[in-house]
Structures are given as structure tokens and as C-alpha cells.
Amino acid sequence: MGRRGKRYLLLKKKIDKNKLYVAMDAVKLVKETSNCKFEESVEVAICLNVKPKTKGERVRGTVVLPQGLGKKIKVAVFAEGDEAERAKEAGADYVDGEELAKRIEAGWLEFDAVVSTTRMMRVVAKLGRILGPKGLMPSPKVGTVSDDPARVVEELKKGKIEYRSDATGVIHTALGRASFNEEALLDNLKALLRSLIEVKPSTVKGRYIKGISLCSSMGPGIGVNVQKALEIL
Secondary structure, three states: OOOOOHHHHHHHOOOOOOOOEOHHHHHHHHHHOOOOOOOOEEEEEEEEOOOOOOHHHOOEEEEEOOOOOOOOOOEEEEOOHHHHHHHHHOOOOEEEOHHHHHHHHOOOOOOOEEEEOOOOHHHHHHHHHHHHHHOOOOOHHHOOEOOOHHHHHHHHHHOEEEEEEOOOOEEEEEEEEOOOOHHHHHHHHHHHHHHHHHOOOOOOOOOOEEEEEEEEOOOOOEEEOHHHHHHOO
16 A cells, blocks of 8 residues: 555544544544545445355345435436436436447446336346446346336435445445535435345344444545444434
8 A cells, every 4th residue: 555645644643543433423523534625525334244255145225315425416217208208307317228328338438327117128238248347237126227217317316326245245335525514424324324224134143233434535534333323323
């Protein structure tokens, strides 16, 4: 790992690395240790007591963050007819079928999420090698394959995110922007924790959430007291 800059090291001194902060104090520290030169995102890492290699313990889900992510989400929709019209009315940025697929095959990827109707998945399936590695492939499991694409577009625009545990059982995702007030960031964290509890694998024994760490995208990590965070849900 490369050497950290002086500013990072100064900010790190504000944080007691041996302390687990209550969620609101951690959120305040994230804002204090964010970079004032540009607006950073606020990120969270949640360590779960799961066995990622065991099929039934791969944690995956979606949640609408009540305060959004603080950025405009561009949504591409594969739909036809009335479904396409409703998706446009709901705010979809790009709506089409074969022509949209051709643009993507040519290398165009100027969107953050992809939604498809069930019927149009025959077209989208050809794009798996492009969309899959980028985490953009529509999936029924996370609700991006739907015959009501307008509803899905509305949810995505409001701040719906997808999360999944990585190879070490950790969930990494954004919670918003450092410019958000503390209450907004806390609202988003609580929504994510509630969602994680809802998708807890039935095979998990003992404590499910082992650790929580918050940081700005360029700032140091801040440990959160898990028990106290769960008490405010």
C-alpha cells in the first residue's frame, strides 16, 4: 500500500481506532473527516457471520434508501409498447429494445442500472458478457426483471440499491454524500441494516452482524458499535 498523505494522517488522529462509536457519532466523524476539496460519498462496510462459499449463506438483497444517494441515477429499460411508455413516464433515461442492445454491444454504457421486462430478456441475455461483470445484468432476484418496469424505475430513482456479500462475507455499499446531514445518513444506514436482517440466512448461528465501519471515500474507517446500532432500528 502506498504512503498516505499528511491530511489523511491528520484526520486519522481524530479517530480512536480502539473505540466503537455509536452510529450518530460515527456519522458525525465521517463528515468531519471527509475531503473539503470535493464532495465525497459516504461508504459502509458490514462484516457478516456467514460462510460465503456455502450457497445458502450468500447474502444478497435490495433496499430503497429513504434519503437517496445524492446523485442522479441513469436507468436503461428494455421494454416495448405500453410498458415502454410507462417506463418513460416514470423517468427512465433510455427505453428501447434491439436498438438499445446494439448500442451496448458497441460499447455504450452511460447508465447506472438496467431494467427489463420478462419478454425482453431474450434480447438482454445476449448482453450477459458485457453487463454481467459490471453488475448491471437484470435479475429477478433483485427485482430488475419485471413486467412493471415503471415501478422499478421509480424505486431506482428514489435510491434503491443492490447489495451482496463478497468472498469474505462483507457488504460494501454507498450510503449517500458527505454533504448529507447526520440524520439523513443515519436514516440510510438504518434502512440498510433492517434490510440485511430481513434477508438473514436461516442457517446462521450466533451473532449475524459482526462489524460495521463507516468512512468517506477518501477518509479513514470509523468503527461502529453493532449492538447499539441495532437498538435504534
